[in-house]
Amino acid sequence: MSRLVVLGSSGQLGTMFLDLLQGRGEEFIAMDQADCDLSRPDHLMLPLRGARAVINCAAFTAVDAAEAEEDLAHKINAEAVGKLGALCRTAGIPLLHFSTDYVFDGTASTPYAIDHPRAPIGAYGRTKASGEDLLETSGAEYLLVRTSWVYAAWGQNFVRTMVKLLREKSEVRVVDDQRGRPTHVRTLAERSLALLDRGERGTFHVTDEGECTWYGLSLAIKEALGASCQVHPCTTAEFPRPARRPGYSVLDISKSESILGPAPHYLQRLRETVGVL
Ligand SMILES: NC(=O)c1ccc[n+]([C@@H]2O[C@H](COP(=O)([O-])OP(=O)(O)OC[C@H]3O[C@@H](n4cnc5c(N)ncnc54)[C@H](OP(=O)(O)O)[C@@H]3O)[C@@H](O)[C@H]2O)c1
Numbered sequence: 001m002s003r004l005v006v007l008g009s010s011g012q013l014g015t016m017f018l019d020l021l022q023g024r025g026e027e028f029i030a031m032d033q034a035d036c037d038l039s040r041p042d043h044l045m046l047p048l049r050g051a052r053a054v055i056n057c058a059a060f061t062a063v064d065a066a067e068a069e070e071d072l073a074h075k076i077n078a079e080a081v082g083k084l085g086a087l088c089r090t091a092g093i094p095l096l097h098f099s100t101d102y103v104f105d106g107t108a109s110t111p112y113a114i115d116h117p118r119a120p121i122g123a124y125g126r127t128k129a130s131g132e133d134l135l136e137t138s139g140a141e142y143l144l145v146r147t148s149w150v151y152a153a154w155g156q157n158f159v160r161t162m163v164k165l166l167r168e169k170s171e172v173r174v175v176d177d178q179r180g181r182p183t184h185v186r187t188l189a190e191r192s193l194a195l196l197d198r199g200e201r202g203t204f205h206v207t208d209e210g211e212c213t214w215y216g217l218s219l220a221i222k223e224a225l226g227a228s229c230q231v232h233p234c235t236t237a238e239f240p241r242p243a244r245r246p247g248y249s250v251l252d253i254s255k256s257e258s259i260l261g262p263a264p265h266y267l268q269r270l271r272e273t274v275g276v277l
Contacts, residue, residue: 008058012155016185038080064242066124078130085138101148106246122243152185166227176215176233181207184269205251208266224274
């Protein structure tokens with residue numbers, strides 16, 4: 001009974017889990033969207049015989065697209081999560097699931113506590129908040145990990161986009177009125193797995209240490225890259241997008257740090273990542 005079932009195995013986090021588990025010689029089954037489509041929650045089948053846990057890295061993560069496709073996002077981010085919870089409950093194994101800082105409204109000015117009321121301001125956050133709710137009521141033994149501003153040296157993320165822009169453009173403008181905690185997938189995967197393996201259950205926040213705005217993050221990327229491109233701050237209002245985003249979404253990570261020790265600082269992880277891009 002030692003195999004892990006990893007859903008969303010081709011995404012940023014799923015890829016990191018596969019690398020981590022392979023490196024540790026752990027047995028796992030990787031499932032991508034073709035193997036298991038979460039938009040069809042009524043047809044979900046998982047190979048749970050001999051499994052010790054399910055790790056759900058799959059999600060509808062396109063924040064702007066979710067505004068127009070909320071029904072589809074709800075199926076994947078909410079209904080399917082409730083169904084996964086039910087399957088894990090029946091199998092008697094835990095479900096490790098991931099959620100987002102976007103379940104909060106962004107009006108706070110100190111880090112969001114785990115039990116702060118959820119009040120999403122956009123469709124993506126609404127669907128993820130519903131997923132949390134359905135997981136909590138599924139009867140499953142669950143580990144729910146909220147995180148923020150996730151990036152890797154692969155996949156679609158702000159860091160890779162900014163590296164490309166800084167190399168190609170002479171000037172860029174970046175929003176300076178949204179503040180959060182950038183999180184490398186290695187921090188997220190390693191610390192979530194450590195919590196799972198220690199038998200921790202319930203809700204946790206896991207991010208890298210430190211906080212910044214997207215503008216501040218861009219300056220740090222520029223420095224690590226040694227780029228000459230000019231980076232200018234701008235407001236969210238100057239850079240309209242389909243989805244509203246929380247102005248402040250720093251998560252309080254003290255609970256996970258009290259168990260696992262301090263998280264790495266985001267600047268350390270960022271320099272390592274930019275170094276290989
Ligand atoms: N990215 C962030 O900044 C961020 C911030 C906070 C929380 N999170 C949460 O962290 C978790 C991991 O995110 P990530 O950054 O790794 O996301 P990601 O790179 O966008 O990966 C999401 C994965 O979900 C898969 N997927 C999409 N629709 C699916 C469906 N209908 N059925 C099955 N799989 C489907 C995707 O498959 P395809 O590759 O085939 O599309 C992809 O492999 C998610 O729960 C996300 O909500 C992410």
